[in-house]
Structure formats: C-alpha cells, structure tokens
Amino acid sequence: MVQEETLDLKPRASLVSDVLEGLYGVPESEKGADVLDCLILTILSQNTTDVNRDKGYEALRAKFPDWEAVLEAEPEAIGEAIRIAGLHTQKSQTIKHFLTWLKQETGTLDLQFLCEMNTKAALEFLTQHKGIGIKTASVTLSFACGHDVFPVDTHILRVSKRLGLIPSNCTAEKAHELLPAIVPPRKAYPFHMNLITFGRDICNARRPKCSECPLNAHCPYYQGQLQAMS
Numbered sequence: 001m002v003q004e005e006t007l008d009l010k011p012r013a014s015l016v017s018d019v020l021e022g023l024y025g026v027p028e029s030e031k032g033a034d035v036l037d038c039l040i041l042t043i044l045s046q047n048t049t050d051v052n053r054d055k056g057y058e059a060l061r062a063k064f065p066d067w068e069a070v071l072e073a074e075p076e077a078i079g080e081a082i083r084i085a086g087l088h089t090q091k092s093q094t095i096k097h098f099l100t101w102l103k104q105e106t107g108t109l110d111l112q113f114l115c116e117m118n119t120k121a122a123l124e125f126l127t128q129h130k131g132i133g134i135k136t137a138s139v140t141l142s143f144a145c146g147h148d149v150f151p152v153d154t155h156i157l158r159v160s161k162r163l164g165l166i167p168s169n170c171t172a173e174k175a176h177e178l179l180p181a182i183v184p185p186r187k188a189y190p191f192h193m194n195l196i197t198f199g200r201d202i203c204n205a206r207r208p209k210c211s212e213c214p215l216n217a218h219c220p221y222y223q224g225q226l227q228a229m230s
Contacts, residue, residue, distance in 0.1 A: 009182045031143065034111075036110065036111045071099040071103060076092070082095075122141050152179060155203075157170070159198060164219070
C-alpha cells in the first residue's frame with residue numbers, strides 16, 4: 001500500500017519540481033565547503049534565523065583559531081561565543097561532545113571522508129551522535145559533499161503537506177523518509193532550494209498567496225479553501 005502511494009505521488013512531485021524550476025530556475029550545488037565547518041554551521045542554524053546563525057558562527061571562529069581550540073574549550077566559553085544563535089547551552093554541548101567523539105573515533109578533526117562514503121553510511125555516521133538529527137546530517141552532506149539527499153526544513157514540511165506530497169499529520173522525521181522516495185532523480189538539491197524559496201515567497205505560513213500561485217490548480221490545500229468558501 002505504501003509503495004503504491006509512493007508511486008502515485010512521484011508524478012505530482014515531478015510536476016511541482018518542473019513548475020518551480022520554471023519559476024526560479026535550477027539552483028546548482030556549491031559543494032566544496034569543509035564538511036566539519038558546514039556541520040557546525042548547521043548545528044547553529046537549529047531554531048534560529050540565518051542571520052543569527054551566521055553571526056554565531058562568525059563569533060565562534062573569531063574567538064577560537066581552529067576546531068582544536070574549540071575542542072579544548074569549556075562548553076560555557078563556546079556557549080558565550082554562540083549566544084546570539086540561540087539555545088547556546090544546548091548547541092555548545094553538542095559541538096563540544098561531537099568534536100570530542102570525532103577525535104576519539106578518527107584521531108583527527110576532519111570529516112572530508114564523508115564525501116567519499118555512500119550516502120546511507122554517511123548519514124548513519126553523523127546521526128549516531130546525540131544532537132545531530134537527520135535534517136542536520138542531510139544538510140551537511142548535501143551542501144558540503146553534494147550527496148543526493150533531501151533535507152526537510154519547516155518551509156518544505158509545510159509546503160509538502162499543502163501540496164499533498166506527504167500526509168497533513170506527517171512529522172519532520174517521517175518526511176525525511178517519505179519525500180526522498182518521490183523526489184525526481186538527481187533533483188534533490190534544486191527541489192530542496194526551490195521549495196524553500198517558494199515557501200518564503202508564495203506559500204508562506206500565515207498568508208499564503210494562493211491566488212497567484214502557479215500550483216494552485218494542483219494544490220489540495222487551495223482546493224479545500226475554495227470548497228470552504230463555496
């Protein structure tokens with residue numbers, strides 16, 4: 001039953017992908033960033049804005065010359081540096097614990113080897129660590145390594161529910177299982193980026209611009225709104 005539903009949703013996902021590419025183009029991955037840098041930046045992005053994430057990361061790099069120095073620092077000192085990113089106590093402990101674990105496991109503070117691993121193994125390597133969930137791991141592997149993974153953020157979760165790509169009660173964790181199965185082949189990165197842009201520009205949380213949406217004819221959410229008004 002689940003497999004049949006997945007097959008049925010693939011054409012819908014392909015249609016959404018094509019329409020959004022017509023609207024926004026085809027974003028290209030800028031892979032090549034240091035993987036550990038990307039992971040720390042992504043940890044800082046949890047439950048905050050991009051602006052505050054970047055400010056927290058810049059403050060962390062300004063205070064400590066390298067990740068070895070962060071490893072040796074007390075969590076309180078790390079937390080003070082990243083305070084603007086929010087949840088600084090929790091995030092500082094995650095960063096400290098991960099760096100400690102990585103050094104013990106591999107003997108170095110380097111994650112570039114993840115780019116050579118298969119995607120499933122790389123995801124498992126990162127998510128085995130407390131504080132690093134599937135979204136953080138997926139973002140890191142997509143943006144730094146170019147792995148064909150599909151991270152689900154709040155915009156993508158909301159838009160995917162409205163468009164009927166996932167159930168309306170679907171959790172973010174479950175969405176990381178369901179959406180990759182229907183994303184068109186080799187389209188994970190552009191589909192991810194375009195859905196985020198679409199979720200910010202048109203299908204926003206409070207006042208979606210349904211009347212000007214190029215997908216409204218295919219949108220269960222919009223059709224439901226029309227029925228409610230009739």
